[in-house]
Amino acid sequence: MRFRSGTDIGLRREENQDAVRCEYFGHNVLAVVCDGMGGERAGKEASTIAIEEFYQRFSDGYSENLNDDGIRKLLISSISAANSVIYTRARLDFKNFGMGTTCVAAFVTPKTAFIANVGDSRAYLITDSGLQQITTDHNVSTLLYEQGKITEEEMEHHPQKHMLIRAVGVEKTVLTDTFLLDYEDKISLLLCSDGLSGYCRDDEIFDAIKNTDFDGITGSLIKLALEKGGRDNVTVAVISD
Numbered sequence: 172m173r174f175r176s177g178t179d180i181g182l183r184r185e186e187n188q189d190a191v192r193c194e195y196f197g198h199n200v201l202a203v204v205c206d207g208m209g210g211e212r213a214g215k216e217a218s219t220i221a222i223e224e225f226y227q228r229f230s231d232g233y234s235e236n237l238n239d240d241g242i243r244k245l246l247i248s249s250i251s252a253a254n255s256v257i258y259t260r261a262r263l264d265f266k267n268f269g270m271g272t273t274c275v276a277a278f279v280t281p282k283t284a285f286i287a288n289v290g291d292s293r294a295y296l297i298t299d300s301g302l303q304q305i306t307t308d309h310n311v312s313t314l315l316y317e318q319g320k321i322t323e324e325e326m327e328h329h330p331q332k333h334m335l336i337r338a339v340g341v342e343k344t345v346l347t348d349t350f351l352l353d354y355e356d357k358i359s360l361l362l363c364s365d366g367l368s369g370y371c372r373d374d375e376i377f378d379a380i381k382n383t384d385f386d387g388i389t390g391s392l393i394k395l396a397l398e399k400g401g402r403d404n405v406t407v408a409v410i411s412d
Contacts, residue, residue: 172200172279176408177389181366182401188214189364189406190222196233199280201226202408206292206364208338209270213261217272220260221253221339225276228252239285239351242278246287247347250274250339257340271338275306275362279410284358286350290338293368296352297359297380297411302373305350305360309337333369359411366405367396385411 180187188207207214273290291308312329396405
């Protein structure tokens, strides 16, 4: 199992409010991408807290004896721990009002990948023929599409595409989506903030991955986002066996 990750401030922002971390847990890999939001510096603080609290809670609770449901519940509780700390921090300091962050995490074992997400940072399965989005964006445009109020094309260009309906730290409790992927032979995953997925088509992202060696994938994806205007921070993590 191997991984690569990277983050870039982009060309329009004064601060990088994204955060990423990847680590080995034995023969397994845990990767987390967060995209902070809020007032001045609050977004950066939120994403940083989320990564730290997530890893602390996961490390404290992890055991090689955990079954699939145990790992799923541990991912959920790790996001909940981050949510509680950020929510409390925001209530204690008015300057941090509204602070929050997206969070997408993957725990990848030799036979199973566990995905958890809140917000619109995404997890993709990288196949031989293209990308398959695993997560669902928790934003206004996706909600309107699911309700049948707008088309898929309108969803992609909706003015409220980047307005979240769910984020870590905004409410006292948070609802986390989880996904479990079983596989026999190999797996490759991409985690990214919307600085990549919000401005680059899936086929463009796939082409950048396909035409780059593994060590250069994150740099190639960041370069793609910058070539599209670099209007947001961009963060990626790729895990493959």
